[in-house]
Amino acid sequence: MKMKKTLSLLLASALSLSLLAGCGGGNGGQSTGGSQPSGGSTSQGAPSGSGKQYDGVTLTMWSMWSSGEPQANVIEEAAAAFEAQTGAKVNIEFKGRDVNKVLTASLESKEKIDIIEDDYQRIANTYPNILDLTDMAKAVNYDSWSYACLNNQVIEWVGHLNSIVEQPQVGGVFYDKDAFSKAGITAEPKTWAEFLTVCQQLKDAGIAPIAQDSAYCNFAFYHQLVRYLGEDKVTELDMNGGWSGTKAEQAAQDIIDLIGKGYFVDGAPDEFPASENKIGFGQAAMIVCANYVTAEVNMQTGTEVNWGLFTYPAVDGGVDNASAYGGANSLAVTSYSENAQAAFDFIIFLTTGEFDQKMADTAAQIPADSRNKAPAALNGTVETLLAADKPMSWCAGINANADLKDTIKSMCVELFEGKYATGADFCKALDALY
Template sequence: MKRKFLQKIGVAMISGVMVVSALAGCGNNTAKESTTAAQSSGESTSAQAQGESKTDGPDYSGVKLVYWSNWEATEPQGIVIAEAVKAYEKETGVEIEVEFKGRKGIKEGLIPALDAKQQVDFFDGQGNKSNYGDRIISLEDLVKASDYESRSNPTMMKLFRSYNEGVLKEIPYQFKANAYFYNKKLFKEAGIEKVPTNWDEFLAACQKLKDAGITPITTDDAYVPQAFGMHLGRLVGSEGLKETINNNEWDRPEVLQTANDLAELASKGYFSELVASNVFPTGQNTEFATGKVAMYAVGTYVVNEVKNITGPDFEWGFFAYPEVNNGINGSEAMMIGGQSFAITSVCKNKEAAFGFIEKMTRGEYDEKLAKESISLPADSQNHSWPEQLADVKPYFDNCTEIMGGAESNPEITPALKENLIKLYSGKITGTEFVENMKKAAGK
């Protein structure tokens, strides 16, 4: 059921109501939840309904937009969006009805709603909306007219154009980057003065940590493929990684090298002894976030997910996946991505919808979103990145090649996870890993 989103959200909610963002997993179906206590009173959110005068800016008086969000109303992202809606309504006279659907609500309900010609003017959610086809429109003209790209990360814009055959149909925001997060305090205790940039340095860092009585690496079943994908991507490149996974090319020599390199980490005791049984978020929450393990290969969203465990004194560090022997790329090739906005083909006021998207991804609200959800800003002119992610910025800014993940072939992912867990826990060798994957793929 549609509900109007109210403006009765105070600034106190920003600091008083914070729920961990679950970028890595599925959210709840929040279509049944009220967005705010004020919403249940049935009051209007528009500036006109509250008797407020419109400030300078485009005049969208009389225009009503319906916006579906994949966030919860009580998540940091939802709270900032609510504040931005209020400001945009006041500036333009537009009325925006927000429906916080959650991850599940967007995934299961949006396409049926659009096919039924239900009014949903724009929405946000996980990047790569190629499955929406002509249900979403090209944003090229709107982007050009507003000079939007002058403050955009060019690599990200290239990535999001690639999702729709070179046509920009999504505006990326709340960026993420994947590589190794590490505990700077533990690195200092082990006498590690600089982050490793290549595989030999990585092995040396692991040994120093072990010698200091510190477990070097942990992972969870949800993130088991991350290090494998980045390692293999260093050897075969971004396109080679996709081809290997999607075509089940497990007999490639680079796969064996990757498996052998990771098996060496296990044989030397660099993985946590619990890695074989860690079910997400066990390794993340009880080992890495509590300071028992030094490194964790994951995305930048992890900081927000564990902030209630780590507290303010955790010393966050980040480094790109190391260069590997016989590799063909370095830190310029990374796993990066983000959420995105799209405007639907049923939207009759696309300029008004794009105006709000621009407000959310530029200036004040882009910076506020990054701060409150501890994420990467979309506006290249926003230089005040969250302190916990400061180490990410130079790598992200210098990224020119985007590597995909190792989970692009869902049919083989379960077997990949199962055998990587065995590899990381020392139960199988690199050669056995390759043979097991070939069998799983029917080869």
């Protein structure tokens, strides 16, 4: 009987242990970087004796990419090169796009992470325990090759620089240069009047001027609103109502006029990515989006569109006729990292020179190092970002009201569907929500 009792206790213990083992170590991502345990962030291993700067240092990076993606491949390659050069091993855990769902909790509990990778706005405004990188950045003269508009934005949000740009983004009107040539258009439009002329020329040449997916209707209309009113005013109206009687009516009317003149491609606003693909198929010429649209369209349609970019046109009487959407995926160091300098050095290693160029070329992205060259599909993007003073946000003004943002998004789609007879009607419908 004693034997039976011991056996039952052993079985119960084994069950408990196996359950606990199952619960533990739930990092959820794919880890690379050899057989190091994923939790081992900044453990000091035995020096290899090769005398390199960071011998024995192990860094842990949580990436927003999934293993096998072009960006992930470049990061892995850079980590291997960094280890060979400095002796520091970088364990990369590819968490995928939903890394933001687990980062806050992990950083709050000071999980052993040295480097995180995510949207720069979230790094600035959401995540705890992020290191101030101002001094480190100064020491490497970061300002000399990075984009001031993005850095300034981070400083405005946080009060200091807490992330290093890895994959910058810029928005505006992306267009097919060949379609412009075919229509005899020689100069990019700078004003709304010039834009309308370009649209007519394209239409006359048998090319639909504008592609529009419903997923980006709010983003496209936001540009027009910001031109007329500026982001602060849009945010104020979004929170409190009072759209009627403002220039928002004219902004909406401009979109309605575009529909009336037949400047949108057949089917617009279409379900993403059907409409943007029409640029790849040679059926449409322009789209208001961010730079990733070029890679998306090229990949989805199997073509190499001869892309160009111009800043969203200025409108008559507009209060913000120059800003362009700017954003970034950035890298940051945790404030509790035991090897912050090594982590920062790896970030700079990855976002400058050879590996930044490789990232730009293989993942079709804007280089983080402005001394590098953008891929052909993104010609003009580096210059646009360097020239920008303050970036426009991703619809922050019309997303400010959490209770209404979904309804307003749908109303923006309806606006592009031609459901409103006038801009005044649209604004009246908006005001009815408050």
